[in-house]
Amino acid sequence: MLAPPGDGWTAVEIGESDTSVFRRGDVFAKCCGPAGVAELAAERDRIEWLASTGLPGATVVDWLELPSGGACQVTSAVPGLPGDALAPVSRERAMRSLGGILRELHALTDCPFERPLASVIATAEDVVRRDAVNPAFLTDEWRKVAPAELLAEVVAERPYVESVLEPVVCHGDACLPNIFFDPDTLEVTGLIDLGRLGVADRYVDLALTTIQLHDEWSADPGPFLASYGVPNPDPRRLYFFRLLDPLTWG
Ligand SMILES: Nc1ncnc2c1ncn2[C@@H]1O[C@H](COP(=O)(O)OP(=O)(O)O)[C@@H](O)[C@H]1O
Ligand SMILES: [Mg+2]
Missing domain, CATH: 3.90.1200.10 (Aminoglycoside phosphotransferase (APH), C-terminal lobe)
Structure with missing residues (x-):
């Protein structure tokens, strides 16, 4: 199954299609297979840009490339x-x-x-x-x-x-x-x-x-x-x- 590396992740949403989302403490990981990497990287760049504007949102904490060729975007948990x-x-x-x-x-x-x-x-x-x-x-x-x-x-x-x-x-x-x-x-x-x-x-x-x-x-x-x-x-x-x-x- 598509998942971020390491222990302690709980699945939040197993995507019907290309992404799955996991939580560990105060971060979320959104992961995709090889076909979804460009799209996920595009989302990561948008999260970083929105954070730079001062509008409220998550921040990008990490970007992991998986041995399978997929990737995980790790973001801070938005409160509320x-x-x-x-x-x-x-x-x-x-x-x-x-x-x-x-x-x-x-x-x-x-x-x-x-x-x-x-x-x-x-x-x-x-x-x-x-x-x-x-x-x-x-x-x-x-x-x-x-x-x-x-x-x-x-x-x-x-x-x-x-x-x-x-x-x-x-x-x-x-x-x-x-x-x-x-x-x-x-x-x-x-x-x-x-x-x-x-x-x-x-x-x-x-x-x-x-x-x-x-x-x-x-x-x-x-x-x-x-x-x-x-x-x-x-x-x-x-x-x-x-x-x-x-x-x-x-
Ligand atoms: N940074 C975050 N802070 C809080 N909740 C998050 C965060 N990232 C994901 N989630 C939770 O995971 C769910 C799915 O993530 P989302 O990025 O909306 O993916 P999808 O494209 O599958 O809707 C969200 O509806 C939210 O509940
Ligand atoms: Mg959503």
Whole structure:
């Protein structure tokens, strides 16, 4: 099994696909096989960059190359609780903190990483071509439609989205398990899982976060959007990035 060297590691998450995550005391190790090393190294560089900006997140403690050809990225444990573990009573304040931290992230400059729409769509085309779309990531409505048709919908909307593009530094997978909060103050203690961090349309993050608040917390995302500063988001772009995201995993 893919694991970091040494004793005392507990598996946190055995990845369905390419990575597995382990914990030992106050560090986490994310490990991959040979095919995943470039992607994991790209995440490591993003964690280091985010740490350099002063925004809260993990720090890279070590990078281990395994005899198998795989690698492990070792990071400091972010304190607090992931968003999906917060008590319902905490959610409203957490939503405001989340809006604030995304606003700060999106205001950063000089980010060396890009995630252009063209390359994200190319990834989706590849996933659909390989028939590798994970139905678990689709809504009931979308599951009734062939993935190629979903992709065609994305492609048809692309010119509109490009005509109003607002490039900012996006997290890229801003779902609740990837954002940690202090359970008392409900301030954000860290952003993790940064493999997709890069300059992209601000709606990449707004789309994923608002749908998570709706699906996981049954919450009206109003307080989040007000705190972020876009109280009346563009529904076309929210829909576009919600539809595109599930086509890019697999
Ligand atoms: N540095 C960290 N601090 C706290 N928790 C972490 C850290 N790294 C990973 N985790 C935990 O492990 C889980 C999986 O790690 P993550 O980097 O999000 O991988 P995945 O891509 O599989 O979602 C996270 O949801 C979180 O609970
Ligand atoms: Mg994650």
